Amino acid sequence: MRAHTAKKSEDEATATELDPRWPRVLARDRTADGQFYYSVATTGVYCRPSCPSRRANPKNVRFHNSAADAQAAGFRPCQRCKPDQPSADAQNADKIAHACRLIEQAEESPPLAELAQAAGLSIHYFHRIFKAHTGVTPKEYAAAHHADRMRDQLRRSGTVTEAIYDAGFNSSSRFYETSDKMLGMTPTTYRRGGANTAIRFAIGQCSLGAILVAASAKGICAISMDDNPQTLIRDLQDRFPHAELIGGDADFEGLVARVVGFIEAPGIGLDLPLDIRGTAFQQRVWRALQEIPAGATATYTDIAQRIGAPKAVRAVAGACAANALAVAIPCHRVIRSDGALSGYRWGIERKRALIDREHAA
Numbered sequence: 001m002r003a004h005t006a007k008k009s010e011d012e013a014t015a016t017e018l019d020p021r022w023p024r025v026l027a028r029d030r031t032a033d034g035q036f037y038y039s040v041a042t043t044g045v046y047c048r049p050s051c052p053s054r055r056a057n058p059k060n061v062r063f064h065n066s067a068a069d070a071q072a073a074g075f076r077p078c079q080r081c082k083p084d085q086p087s088a089d090a091q092n093a094d095k096i097a098h099a100c101r102l103i104e105q106a107e108e109s110p111p112l113a114e115l116a117q118a119a120g121l122s123i124h125y126f127h128r129i130f131k132a133h134t135g136v137t138p139k140e141y142a143a144a145h146h147a148d149r150m151r152d153q154l155r156r157s158g159t160v161t162e163a164i165y166d167a168g169f170n171s172s173s174r175f176y177e178t179s180d181k182m183l184g185m186t187p188t189t190y191r192r193g194g195a196n197t198a199i200r201f202a203i204g205q206c207s208l209g210a211i212l213v214a215a216s217a218k219g220i221c222a223i224s225m226d227d228n229p230q231t232l233i234r235d236l237q238d239r240f241p242h243a244e245l246i247g248g249d250a251d252f253e254g255l256v257a258r259v260v261g262f263i264e265a266p267g268i269g270l271d272l273p274l275d276i277r278g279t280a281f282q283q284r285v286w287r288a289l290q291e292i293p294a295g296a297t298a299t300y301t302d303i304a305q306r307i308g309a310p311k312a313v314r315a316v317a318g319a320c321a322a323n324a325l326a327v328a329i330p331c332h333r334v335i336r337s338d339g340a341l342s343g344y345r346w347g348i349e350r351k352r353a354l355i356d357r358e359h360a361a
Contacts, residue, residue: 013059021063024049033087037064039075046070051081089311095119096133099126100141109142135304135312136281144279199240202248203229204256206263208350211326212236213248213256219273223259223326225346239324262327266294266358274328278319281312285319292333294358299337321345327354 016022024032032049039046041060046067047053064070067083077084086094099115115138116126130138199221201214206225212232214222222239226232236245248256255272262270276283284307291306292298298306300320304313320331326346332354336342344351 013057016058016061016063019063021049022058022061025061026055028052030087030089033089037067037070037083038062039064039070039073044075045078046075046083047078048081048083048087051078051083053078053080092129093133093311095121095126096130099130099138100134103138103142104145109139109146112138131309132311133309134281135284135307135309135315136279140280144281197240197243198246199236199243200246200248200252201233201236202253202256203232204253204260206260208263208353211256211260211263213252213259214245215252215255216275218275220255220325220328221275221277222324223328224324225326225350259327263354263357266354269294270328272328274325276325276329278322281309281315282319282322285316286323286329289320289323289329289331289334292330294330297333297335297355300334300342301337303334317342330354333358 021032021036021038025038028050030050035049037046037048038056039062040056041062042057046064062073064073067077070083071077096119099119102110102115102118112127113123115130116123119126121129127137130141134141136144197216199214199216201212201222203210203212205211209225209227210229210232212222212224212229212235213220214236222236224232224235226235258272259270261268276286278286285303288303288306300313300316301310304310304316307316309315316334320334321343323329323331323345326332332344332351335355341348341351341355
């Protein structure tokens with residue numbers, strides 16, 4: 001009888017150790033919280049995977065799909081990790097969301113200390129989790145919000161000066177220090193929808209369909225693909241409604257040929273001057289994408305970790321979707337954690353074709 005009991009305990013321990021959830025418990029994996037719970041027979045409690053309590057003997061551990069399942073099995077919530085309450089990450093997410101609303105509603109950016117106090121956190125910890133959840137610092141978030149407000153006010157206000165103050169800038173000099181980086185052009189030009197801005201463009205053909213390449217004085221500002229060339233032209237007109245769109249000459253068509261050549265033979269590489277316009281967070285994501293070598297892929301989670309914002313996976317996906325420079329900023333190299341291909345601005349089939357070609361190169 002004693003031998004039978006020992007054998008049963010050994011089998012139960014082995015079953016736990018072979019369960020893919022057990023390594024996550026050993027690692028106190030916070031990302032597993034909410035996905036499952038585990039109970040310990042000798043203590044009568046159930047815990048989150050991230051519980052800091054002493055490691056349980058695997059023979060006493062059982063797994064549960066929900067807190068309700070664990071309680072139905074007769075276990076009570078652990079007093080350390082409190083699995084019956086919102087997780088620390090969920091509580092922090094609510095605090096960060098509230099801080100974002102404070103920033104958006106304020107006339108001027110609230111001081112960091114004020115935001116931290118409103119969240120009930122220390123300045124250092126607040127700053128760290130704000131960046132982890134949003135992908136940017138509170139200062140960068142405020143700057144991006146001001147930029148959005150500025151664009152909106154430039155379309156609404158009677159003068160550029162009115163727009164500057166209505167957007168929350170307390171001096172015009174402070175705005176003009178960052179206006180070119182923020183808008184990609186002077187505020188007056190932006191207000192006129194890009195009037196007096198020359199955008200050269202040309203359309204070519206490749207095995208993936210029609211391809212449009214456009215450039216400002218700073219560099220390539222658009223690379224897009226579609227089956228219909230007219231759709232590409234309309235999209236360019238929508239982006240720069242009042243800019244002067246100029247058909248490219250022979251030299252410019254040479255740039256298109258370089259892009260087409262890269263699509264057909266990725267091994268040749270692509271090195272072009274780029275006019276990259278986006279928020280601070282988007283630009284960080286796009287720089288990370290440019291560091292993925294041809295033939296390799298990365299997940300959205302990988303990119304979030306590389307830019308120091310591990311919880312900003314959705315924001316990373318949003319930045320990939322906002323990319324207007326196909327192949328030059330290789331968002332096609334970003335895939336889901338399960339290896340599947342997710343949305344691509346220029347079509348999933350083109351994404352699959354680009355990845356396959358780079359793997360084969």
